[in-house]
Amino acid sequence: MDNLFAYIMHREGAPHDSAAELLAAARQLAPQAAPVAILAGHGPELDAACQQAAALFPQVWKIGHPYLAQPNAEILRPLLARLVPQGALLLLAHEHFAMDLAPGLSVKLGAAYLPDAVAFTGIEGGRLKAVREEFAGLVSAHVSLDLSAGAVISLRPGAFKAGEAAPVQGQISDKSAADLDGGMPPARRRYIETVAAEAGEVDITKAEVLVSVGRGIQDQDNLELVFDLAKALGAEVSCSRPIVDAKWLPKPRQVGTSGKTVKPKVYLACGISGSSQHLGGLTGASCVIAINKHPKAPIFQRAEVGVVADIIQFLPVLTKAVRAAK
Amino acid sequence: MEILVCVKQVPDTAENDIELAKGGRDIEREDLVYSVNEWDNYAVEAAIQLRDQVGGRVTVVTIGGEEADEVLRRQLAMGADGGLHVNDEALEGSDGLGLARVLEAVAQQGSYDLILTGAQADDGAGQVGGMLAALMDLPFAALVNHIEPSGAGALRIGREVAGGDQEISEMDLPCVLSIQTGINQPRYVGIRGIRKVASVEIPQLDAAALGLDAASLGAGAARLRRLDYFVPQSGPGARMLAGKPDQLAAQLVEILKAKGGIR
Ligand SMILES: Cc1cc2nc3c(=O)[nH]c(=O)nc-3n(C[C@H](O)[C@H](O)[C@H](O)COP(=O)(O)OP(=O)(O)OC[C@H]3O[C@@H](n4cnc5c(N)ncnc54)[C@H](O)[C@@H]3O)c2cc1C
Numbered sequence: 407m408d409n410l411f412a413y414i415m416h417r418e419g420a421p422h423d424s425a426a427e428l429l430a431a432a433r434q435l436a437p438q439a440a441p442v443a444i445l446a447g448h449g450p451e452l453d454a455a456c457q458q459a460a461a462l463f464p465q466v467w468k469i470g471h472p473y474l475a476q477p478n479a480e481i482l483r484p485l486l487a488r489l490v491p492q493g494a495l496l497l498l499a500h501e502h503f504a505m506d507l508a509p510g511l512s513v514k515l516g517a518a519y520l521p522d523a524v525a526f527t528g529i530e531g532g533r534l535k536a537v538r539e540e541f542a543g544l545v546s547a548h549v550s551l552d553l554s555a556g557a558v559i560s561l562r563p564g565a566f567k568a569g570e571a572a573p574v575q576g577q578i579s580d581k582s583a584a585d586l587d588g589g590m591p592p593a594r595r596r597y598i599e600t601v602a603a604e605a606g607e608v609d610i611t612k613a614e615v616l617v618s619v620g621r622g623i624q625d626q627d628n629l630e631l632v633f634d635l636a637k638a639l640g641a642e643v644s645c646s647r648p649i650v651d652a653k654w655l656p657k658p659r660q661v662g663t664s665g666k667t668v669k670p671k672v673y674l675a676c677g678i679s680g681s682s683q684h685l686g687g688l689t690g691a692s693c694v695i696a697i698n699k700h701p702k703a704p705i706f707q708r709a710e711v712g713v714v715a716d717i718i719q720f721l722p723v724l725t726k727a728v729r730a731a732k
Numbered sequence: 733m734e735i736l737v738c739v740k741q742v743p744d745t746a747e748n749d750i751e752l753a754k755g756g757r758d759i760e761r762e763d764l765v766y767s768v769n770e771w772d773n774y775a776v777e778a779a780i781q782l783r784d785q786v787g788g789r790v791t792v793v794t795i796g797g798e799e800a801d802e803v804l805r806r807q808l809a810m811g812a813d814g815g816l817h818v819n820d821e822a823l824e825g826s827d828g829l830g831l832a833r834v835l836e837a838v839a840q841q842g843s844y845d846l847i848l849t850g851a852q853a854d855d856g857a858g859q860v861g862g863m864l865a866a867l868m869d870l871p872f873a874a875l876v877n878h879i880e881p882s883g884a885g886a887l888r889i890g891r892e893v894a895g896g897d898q899e900i901s902e903m904d905l906p907c908v909l910s911i912q913t914g915i916n917q918p919r920y921v922g923i924r925g926i927r928k929v930a931s932v933e934i935p936q937l938d939a940a941a942l943g944l945d946a947a948s949l950g951a952g953a954a955r956l957r958r959l960d961y962f963v964p965q966s967g968p969g970a971r972m973l974a975g976k977p978d979q980l981a982a983q984l985v986e987i988l989k990a991k992g993g994i995r
Contacts, residue, residue: 476899480871502893505851505910506874509828509862518955519828521857535959540855541743544750545759545961552955594871594904598888603896615993621746639988640995651914657896664896672993679745682856693991695984696970702749711987712970713980720977727981728994 409494409556410441412463413486415477415503419454421445421462424499424561426568429462431497431561433569434526435534440464443576444489444496446482448475460576470582473593479507480595487514489581493556500560501663508558517556520549522682524565529553542679543704562682563663564689603665606658608642615641616670616691618661620684621648622677622698622717629654631721632676638728644668646678661687676717680705697721733788733905735779736844737812738835738861739772741796741803742854756960768803771850773810775911777918778879779848780811786881788845789813793838795823795831804934809925810918820938825951832863833949837942839868844906846887851875851910858910865908873903875912 412428414421425443432441443463445456452470460466467489473481486507490496496511498504500522512519525537527548534551536559551557610616617636623629636643643659650660661668662684669690676697678684685708688694696709699716706712713720743750743759744767751760779790792807793816794800804815818834826834839847847865851874852858858874865872877898878890885905890898892912903909939946951957973983988994 479874483866502875502891505858506862506872506891509859510866510872513829513832513863513866519859519863520956521828521859537964538855538857540961541750541759542745542854542856544745545752546964547961548959550957550959555955594907595873596902598900598902600893601890601898601900603898615995639993641993647913653917660896663894664892666895672988672991674993693993695987695993700749701972706970706972709970711984712972713984714972715977715980720980723977724981724984727978727985728988731985731989731994 409491410436410439411490411494411496412441412443413496413498413507414443414445414455414459415499415501416445416447416451416455416459419451419458421455421459422499424501424563425459425462427561427563427566428497428499429571430569431526431566434566435495435529442467444469444486446470446474446477446485448472456578460578461573462571463576464574466576466578467581468578470580476597476600477503478593478595478597479503479510481593483507483511483514486511490515492516493554495553495556496558498558498560499563501563504560508560512558515556515558517558518552520551520557520559522560522562524562534559539682542681544702563686604656604658606656608659610642610644610659610661610668611666613642613644613668613670615639615672615674616644616661616668617641617674617676618644618646618678619649619655619676620646620678623649624677624718626652626654628718631718631725635674635721635725635728638725638732639674641672641674646681646684663687675705675709676721678705679703680708733782733786733846734842734844735783735788735790735846735848736839736842737772737775737779737790737792737807738847738849738864739776739792739794739803739807740769740850740853741766741794741800742769745854752961752963756962759961766799766802768806769850769853771852771911771913773918774913774915775848775850776807776810776812777916778911779846780919781916782846782879782881783813791816791842791844793818793835795819795834801934805926805929805932806921808929808932809921815932815934816937817934818937818942822939822946822950825954825957826949827954827956828857828859829863830949830954832860832867834939834942834944835860835864836867837944838937839864841942846905847908849908849910851912861908861910868908871903871907872909873901873907874910876909877912877915879909879915
C-alpha cells in the first residue's frame, strides 16, 4: 500500500498533536509504506510546520497560498481532490476541520468514507475492519470499509497512540506551484474573520478543583446544588456543552473540544455522560471522579473513582459531609 | 427562501439504556424511546427563524420507517410548512453516501435555496450534509452556529472551530449547512401542537418515486458496512464505590482529601 496520506493540521508553525497519532495509524495500516503528510497554509508558519512534520513523516507535501492562510475546507477540498491520487487512503483527525472537509472530499475523490474511527482491527480482502462508537458512546460497532476505490478515514483524537519513532529526515515537496497555477478555485464561501471565544469572569483552566455539571442536573434551578458543593470544596464550577447551549451557564465554563481544556487535580463530573468531545477537554485532569445514575455511562471508563447515584439527591448529602469534614 | 431541513429519528440516549440484541446484529429496539436527533431540532428552529425573517417555506424531510412520521409531525408543530417522508425497505443498510444520494434526489424534486442538516446524529458520523453538498456541487459549511441573511443570494454564517472560536464567512446561496447545537433555543412543542398537525398530509416517497436505481442503494451498495454492535471489553475503569448515600459521601470525602480536592 503506497498510496497512504495524512492531512496534518498545524498552528503557529507546529503540527497539531494528532500528527503523531495519524502516523501511528498509518503504520498500523501498512508498516512498510512511506506515508505522505500533507500540510496546507501560507508563509513561514507553514514552512516551520512542514519542517517539524518532516521529522515524523518520510515525505511531506506542502501546499502554500495566501488564500490558505486561514484553513478553508471549501478551497482546500478541490485542491486535495486534484492532488491525492486515485485509490489512495487519506487519514485525518476527526475534529472541527475534518467535519467540514472530509465527507465532501470523499465524494470528490470517489473514495469511501470512514468517520471517527477509534481502532483498526485488520485488513482483509480489500476491506478494512475498524471500530466506531455509536449512540453517544454507549455501544461500539465493528465496521467494514471497502478500500478498492480509496478511502478517507477520520480518526478519533487520542484513540490511536502515538509511537516512539526516532525522528526521520523526511523530504518536503512543494506542491503549491504545480497545482495552484490555474488560480484558486472560486470561493463560494468567503472567510471574513475569526471571533475568539469570550474570556469570562472565571478561568476554569487555572482551577485546581472543578465541580463539573452536565445534562443530568435536569433543571436550571438545580444548579444551586452544584454551586453549594463547589463552595464547600473551594472549587470552581465548570460544565458540559448542553448546559451552555441551554444558556444556564456561560460558554467560558464549558469543558471540551469546543470549550476549554482543563488540568485540575480533581475533576468531579456530575451527571455528565463522557462524550469524546467532553473528554477531549480533560486530557490534563489528574483525578476524575464521576457521579452518574447510569452504571454504564462512558464517563466511568475515564474516571478513577465512580459513584452511581442521582445527583439531585446525592449532591446535598456530599456537600454536608464536606462541610462537616472541614 | 425555500429551505429543506433533513431530520432523523434516533433513540433517546438520555432516556434509554442501549442493549445489544440478536447477538449484536442490532440493538434492543423494544421499549426504546425515540426522539428527534438533538442537532436537527436546532436546524429546524434555524430554518423557521430565517423564514420568519425573509419569507419562504420550510420543508422537513426524513428517511425512515413508518414510526419516523412522528418526527416530521413534531417539526410541523414547531412551524415547518411541509414534510416529506422517504420510506423504503430497499434503503436499509445504506451508508452515509447512500443516504446523501437519496436526499439529493429529494432536493432535486424541489428548488431549494438552502439545505440544512444536523451536524451529526446518533452514529456520530457527521457525514451526510457534507456529502450531499459535494454530490450537488454546492458550497458547504459544517458546525454552523450563526446564520443571517447578507444581501441577495448570500448568507453571513458563523461556524464553530476548535476551542469554541467562531469563524465568520459569507456564503453564496444555494448552499448546504450542518447545524451545531446552541445556535438558537429550539421552541418547545407540546402534545397540543402535535395534535393540531395530526391530519396534515405528508407525501410518502420511495426509491422509485425519487427515480433512484435500487442497485445504488441500501446495504448492497454501501462501502461502509456495520458488521455488529458490541460492548467493548473495558479497561480497568473507575473504582466504583458502594454503600448508602451517607457512606458514599464519607468515602468520597476521604478520597477528595487525599487527592487535594478539598481546599
Ligand atoms: C463538534 C462537536 C463539539 C462538541 N464539543 C463539546 C464540548 O466542548 N464539551 C462538551 O461537553 N460537549 C461537546 N459536544 C457535545 C457532546 O457530543 C455531548 O452531546 C455532550 O458532551 C453531552 O453532555 P452531557 O454529558 O452533559 O449530556 P448527556 O450525554 O445527555 O449525559 C447526561 C448524563 O447524565 C446522567 N444523568 C441523568 N440524570 C441524572 C441524575 N439525576 N443524576 C445523575 N446522573 C444523571 C445520564 O446517565 C447521562 O450519563 C460537542 C459535539 C460536537 C459534535
